[in-house]
Amino acid sequence: MLQLKMLGTAAGGGVPQWNCACAICDLARKHPQRVAPRLQLQGIVSGDGENWFLLNASPDLRSQIESNPELQPSRTQSRRSTPVRGIVLTGADLDQVIGLLLLREFQPLTVYATPLVRDTLEADSFFRMLHRLPNQLTWIEISAGETFALCDSGINCTPIPLAGSLPFYAREFDSHLPGQASIGLLMEFEGCRVAYTPSVPEITDDLRAVYSSCDTILVDGAFWSDTELSETHSGTPLARAIGHVPLSGDDGTIALLAGLDCPRKVFVHINNTNPILDPHSMEHRATIEAGWEIGYDGWQLAQQP
Ligand SMILES: [Zn+2]
Secondary structure, X not given: OOEEEEEEOEOOOOEXXXXXXXXXXXHHHHOOOOOOOEOEOEEEEEOOXXXXXXXXXXXXXXXXXXXXXXXXXXXOOOOOXXXXXXXXXXXXXXXXXXXXHHOOOOOOXXXXXXXXXXXXXHOOHHHHHHHOOOOOEEXXXXXXXXXXXXXXXXXXXXXXXXOOOOOHHXXXXXXXXXXXXXEEEEEEEOOXXXXXXXXXXXXXXXXXXXXXXXXXXXXXXXXXXXXXXXXXXOOOOOOHHHOOOOOOOOOOHHHHOOOOOOOEEEEEOEOOOOHHHOOXXXXXXXXXXXXXXXXXXOOEOOOOO
């Protein structure tokens, strides 16, 4: 079975977020048994349980490695080693790439990314830290719809084109073509199909078709409503304006995927303002009753709900 583990399930900022005292962040600080704190989004996959691939590289990656032994170097290997065989980037957002800088320390890395994501990172002086040694960084170019093998893991990945754009601080590089700045991943291993789409700006017919072919889907669960963020913190944008379909409403993710023939549906990339994180909330209950799992740090594909 494909081994897939979530080491962080929160959107950018985590739960709680350092400068936020919303109801959920407050509960996560004062009553962590009720609202479990969550690190920023980080997934890992493996075919054999020994060689691992990171799905993006989160700002919390150092602590995620130190609290998960499967990602730690072994005394039986050379003194400087890592079970991390590669990193697949689904975008160039800081929350998706900043962990790469935490993996420097002269470690050769293999990074799978679209040309646009690669160009964006290579234009940033900080990321030149990863070119300190010859061949420190090996880029493998990936393209929407073109299946590639994750090294020799047996896992085949197909990038799913998404409509997202580059983050605002990199807009000058943007091509505004779907599938270049933002992708999802369809992963296949021994007949098991899993879609990993932590950032979903629009649920298209094509995306629905991919989801309906899967055994498990991990889907953007950032916001319950379009106005959730702006109602919590004035002056902040609507969910859809920053590339996230909200969960609720007739045009929300839960309704749009209600008839989907897919055994496991899991929300990940959950923002700290999202009331589904509180098990006492009606939004949490409605999500569970609609057949969704609410992702948590430590969630694993191998464990049934
Ligand atoms: Zn908050």
